[in-house]
Amino acid sequence: MPLTPARRSGDMMTDALLSVRNLSVAFHQGDAETLAVDHVSFDIRPGEVVALVGESGSGKSVTANSVLKLLPYPAASHPSGEILFDGKDLLKTSEPELRRVRGNDITMIFQEPMTSLNPLHSIERQIGEILEMHQALTGSAARIRILELLNQVGIREPEKRLTAYPHELSGGQRQRVMIAMALANRPKLLIADEPTTALDVTVQAQILELLRSLKGDHGMSMLFITHDLGIVRKFADRVCVMTKGKIVEEGTVAEVFKRPQHPYTQHLLASEPRGEPPVADPARPVVMEAKDLRVWFPIKAGFMRKVVDHVKAVDGVDLTLRAGETLGIVGESGSGKTTLGLALARLIASEGRIVFIGDAINGHSFKQMLPYRSRLQVVFQDPFGSLSPRMPVGEIIAEGLKVHERSLSADERDQRVAWALEEVGLDPETRWRYPHEFSGGQRQRIAIARAMVLKPRFVMLDEPTSALDMTVQAQVVDLLRDLQARHDLAYLFISHDLKVVKALANHVIVMRMGKVVEEGPSEEIFRAPKEDYTKALMAAAFKMEAVENDAVGQ
């Protein structure tokens, strides 16, 4: 719903807190100019939460960053538009004046709580800096205010946390500190750029809860940038759907979700992962079996580096995986699910019995493992990191063939590569291109093709969909299910995204701190979780609700 241009800027001052009109952002590289944001307009009224939704590359973050002019100028420029905040055009204000607005009237929280806090400053100093800068508050007065803020954002025992450094806090706590910094000067507008994307589902629910209550207390407006439609539905008042630098649809949340007008919005809403997992069949041969699997990292102390304790990353896990089935491993970050997968793939040392296609492989050295490697494959989380940027796609896929099927001639190898690319739905003609020429989803397909070309029996999928956009996620899930049915693959599917697990896995293991909390057929677990922890996980993932019980950490 485009805004009517007839509205005068005079009444906007009484109406909208922030008004973005016809904003464009262009980036220059060499002589090339790319338009990242194309004539975008929207308003935020006092006390309102506006969500900016779109996939990666749609220009939503760039739009948000231009509000405070945080883009890399002069590589970026604004060919058109104005950003009116309290009637002032922020694009035209001078840098000193803008600095008074930043962190005072408008504040921002970022996606990555790991990197947005200075690792060398204590919490007290980080928050104190902002108070000093904008309110000239120092000493004990500042300390009182800091404690008040930390209480507000729900940090337990804030007195003890004042001297803590960022690395001593969990991801959720860091994001809370970020929010405390953002609230320090009682801003009128808070810009939140994917504030929960890097967090676990349970923590995400807590943070959303916190933001909602703070909004109520302070009467702040919020510009909320996210790719997660679930959050938008739960949290925002109005939503702007962005794609390719344009806002294609705008309206109240209820309106947009009930009656999406634009085909892109409809596509986005329809792209939740769906489908049925394979049926469990106890008669099928066992592909992977582990008994009492343990991965303990020693903690050494003292002069002689004596082992005083262990970090029990994986502590006594049993599992059985049959051909054609998918075992889902879920849990928060740090629960040991990836470590479990790496141990099963024999990429890290572990104790306990691992049986792969009938052979015990737990004692095998790297050399002894070599014959098994072709049938035991891994697909990693990040499609941008898992492909060597300096090799053409064809060579990346052919690498495993060069190790495991040395007898193949160059032509035969080429054919196998082409076959693998077709298997994952890519044009074999693209195999001399380099990874950066592909989108995230295509890259993940290439990573899958690299595993498939060796015709494996077992594939460990380590969060293969987490780094992908919603619409692409659904496609990759379909592809994985398709490949499984066709080649009778056994999947170990590791994910924190319960929606995807629900669509793929027939058996689920819920992990927490290295131990199995709950395990069973996925249908049963998703329908009627028994343990408190599983229940909290489900509530957070499917309803975005924070459950207050002891099972969930902060």
Add this chain to the structure above:
Amino acid sequence: MNAPASTVAAGVTAPAKRPFLSPTSKRRLANFKANKRGYWSFWIFMVLFVASLFAEFIANDRPIVASYKGEILYPVLIDYPEEKFGGFLATTDYRSDFIQQEIDANGWMVWPPIRYSYQTVNSQIPHSAPTEPFWLMAKADRCTAYPQGDQDPNCRLGNLNWLGTDDQARDVMARMIYGFRISILFGLVLTICSAVIGVGAGAVQGYFGGWTDLLMQRFIEIWSAMPVLYILLIIASILPPGFFILLGILLLFSWVSLVGVVRAEFLRARNFEYVRAARALGVGNWTIMYRHLLPNAMVATLTFLPFILSGSIATLTSLDFLGFGMPPGSPSLGEMIAQGKNNLQAPWLGLTAFFTMSIMLSLLIFVGEAVRDAFDPRKTFR
């Protein structure tokens, strides 16, 4: 979305060719070319360097081609005994009047533009060495030492000292050309050897980490804490000086400079997912290092190389200057600087060496800068 199952594609018959340069390399090359100063420096340097490789054809005390009694001779390439022309020396002195007259009477010869090699002593200098460049002398004074004065057939451009002579009456121009060549060659060989050893050591350290890394790192710390210059001086005074001995001595200490960078790159990159993925495929350690990690480290290495090259050249020159470098008589810029210092009345010595060094090093630095910027992904040229 998905292709039909397990059929080998029909489209495979015409395999697309792998492009010669990866897109990244293409962009870097374009970036390099866009840096005009660096690009021009590169070409000027290459022209000078390639020309100096053929120094024997530019400045030499023997003809390039000669015809003697119907036989075509190549004195530049082949040492003919003087008997051939009726003399008695083991090697022919083509500059002597007797041989020149003999050859001219029975054929012809083609001289290089400069008729001196780096160790040819000009016995016809007008006054005691060092003599100034000919264009600083009056026309009549230039050839006073020749039998027929300025009417002498040998009083020609090729025999005049374009940049004067040094204190042993050797042609400065010829010594400069040969000195330039030997500096560059020495620098290149030293740089390549240090790079190979340094990259290898850094790669092993970074990839294997743990005890390997710890021990080598401590060794390098101790090794690089040694007073390099004194050790160089001591070794140089014990061992007979020479190109390869010097190279070896300098190599002992210069390989360390790249280790840190390469080690850091390998430490960083060995946890990349594509390296883990390669390990999951069963690819061996050395293949992973070579194929997946080395290209990452090469950027840092290549960026450093021009600067290491200019550093090596400067080191050789300073050793030569101190007299611990190349054996006496060899063409070297350092020795020329030392002569300039000792003969302040002959500024052409010091000035020639100074300009050669500064132009050579500036060119290399400009090239190095351009290479560094070309590899910087954030740098954009307008």
